[in-house]
Amino acid sequence: MTTLNKQKPDTRQNLIQAAAWLIHRHGYHGTGLSDILARSNAPKGVLYYHFPGGKPELAVAALALTTEIFNQQLLMAAKRTRTATGFIKAMADLTKEDLLVSDYRAGCPLTTTALETAPEEPALTTACRDGFEVWISTVANIFETHGLPKVKARRLAEQSMAGFEGALAIARTRKDVSIIDLTADGLIQILTAQRQ
Amino acid sequence: MTTLNKQKPDTRQNLIQAAAWLIHRHGYHGTGLSDILARSNAPKGVLYYHFPGGKPELAVAALALTTEIFNQQLLMAAKRTRTATGFIKAMADLTKEDLLVSDYRAGCPLTTTALETAPEEPALTTACRDGFEVWISTVANIFETHGLPKVKARRLAEQSMAGFEGALAIARTRKDVSIIDLTADGLIQILTAQRQ
């Protein structure tokens, strides 16, 4: 699923990765084509050859890549955890990791792009919505494997995504990740309350 | 506190309000000076007369205005509610209101700006951090008046802000506010669990 396309991956993939990296840090409007081109060492003609739709089309591909990568991280984290509580803590760690390795320069590209562009660029809004849905479904499935009933698993997954996304934004302004742990604690309390 | 400055308010205040309205919808990078000028019917010279620091300085003022307005809405909502649970529901209603009256065109300007610009525009990041702190302090105080101990009130306030901010972003991509109510339900469960 990660290598579906038959195209020679180098240039096209480099463009997508460069765009994803930059949008992750500066958002959609804050990322210029010239930045993407410089980062991927590509001339302009190449971009419009691979993405006739221009910047929006490339951004959609970049958001899809980001969605897939984080989804894989969620699945890997699930393999390492044996309880729903443990998985919530693992999600908190994943959320913190992005902030710490980037020195608070990178947030969630889906949230950033969604807030910047919805609903003016429908393709981008759709990409964000689909990305959130992928993540929430994955998290809900993981909660189910840890014994939560389907409906409660889905609810807790939505609450988790909302909590961590908001905590990420606030943590970035503070250069302090503690609100992410606080959010995890809250989710664990919800989980525990539901178990009773 | 709402009318501290001695300056004749018209032009300057119009600029701030126009900037706040636009940043609310399109974010910092998505809002151009020309948009702000057009919306406030002002020529360019006026902007740089009142805000020598240019766009960033005006944006900081706009974020401060937004902070203050929403803070007043929190305080008003607190007057209408008698329990912590009721206040959580009132926060959910406030969060939903922005989305619904703007047809999902407006999110939280603090979150949007923070994700777009941190940490490249320190003044903006600071304005966002300060804004979040104002809101969280207000919410924590309100929880205290409803009987929560200080530490727990602060924790629940942080969890609330994170949850509603994240829910707002996701709701915007879906054009559906239900995740905001779900978030409120989760916060109420945390509250109840802490009461035991």
Place this chain on the structure above:
DNA sequence: TCCTCTATAGACCAGTCGGTCTATTCTTGA
């Protein structure tokens, strides 16, 4: 009445934006 300071007005600027276009190079099958 005139002077001075505040504020308004908008022409103008260099730089950058996303996007188009044509020329060239690479690759590959005949």
Place this chain on the structure above:
DNA sequence: TCAAGAATAGACCGACTGGTCTATAGAGGA
């Protein structure tokens, strides 16, 4: 060996960006 499509390369474009500058209008005191 050569033709043809795929891919690369970057010059070029109009529109727009945030920002500067000078000219002028308005207000208030002497």
